[in-house]
Amino acid sequence: xxxxxxxxxxxxxxxxxxxxxxxxxxxxxxxxxxxxxxxxxxxxxxxxxxxxxxxxxxxxxxxxxxxxxxxxxxxxxxxxxxxxxxxxxxxxxxxxx
Numbered sequence: 001x002x003x004x005x006x007x008x009x010x011x012x013x014x015x016x017x018x019x020x021x022x023x024x025x026x027x028x029x030x031x032x033x034x035x036x037x038x039x040x041x042x043x044x045x046x047x048x049x050x051x052x053x054x055x056x057x058x059x060x061x062x063x064x065x066x067x068x069x070x071x072x073x074x075x076x077x078x079x080x081x082x083x084x085x086x087x088x089x090x091x092x093x094x095x096x097x
Contacts, residue, residue, distance in 0.1 A: 001036050001057045001059060001060075002057065002058040002059075002060065002061065002064065003055070003056075003057050003058075004056060004057070004058060004088055005053060005054070005055050005088070005089045006053070006054045006055075006056075006086060006087065006088045006089070007051065007052070007053055007086075007087045007088075007089070008022055008052040008054065008080065008084055008086055008087075009051050009052075009084050009085045009087075010050035010051075010083055011050075011083055011084050012050075014050070014083035014084060015049060015050040017083045018052065018083050018084045019044075021076060021079060022042055022052050023042065024076065025076065025080070026039065026040035026054070026056050028072055028073060028076050029056070029067065029073060031072075032067070032070055032072065032073065033063075034058060034059060034063040034064075034067050034073070035056055035057055035063070036056075036057040036058075036059055038056070038057055039056075040054050040055060040056035041055040041056070043055075050084070
């Protein structure tokens with residue numbers, strides 16, 4: 001599993017469009033078996049209109065690669081990029097003990 005945080009920032013006048021697409025994003029990825037069963041967390045950033053953060057888990061590096069060529073995913077990503085910017089940050093879990 002590969003955790004990721006994605007920051008979405010809408011272009012002026014497109015906040016509602018981007019939010020609606022963000023709400024569909026994880027379901028689209030999960031339907032194609034690209035994410036783990038843990039549902040995404042979607043946050044609206046207080047004090048930053050049109051900024052959303054999404055936290056989810058890819059199942060593998062292969063899933064990340066295949067998402068870029070998957071028609072349904074690519075269509076949604078292209079639509080998201082037409083109304084805002086998308087900035088993913090990949091990471092790894094830290095042992096806090």
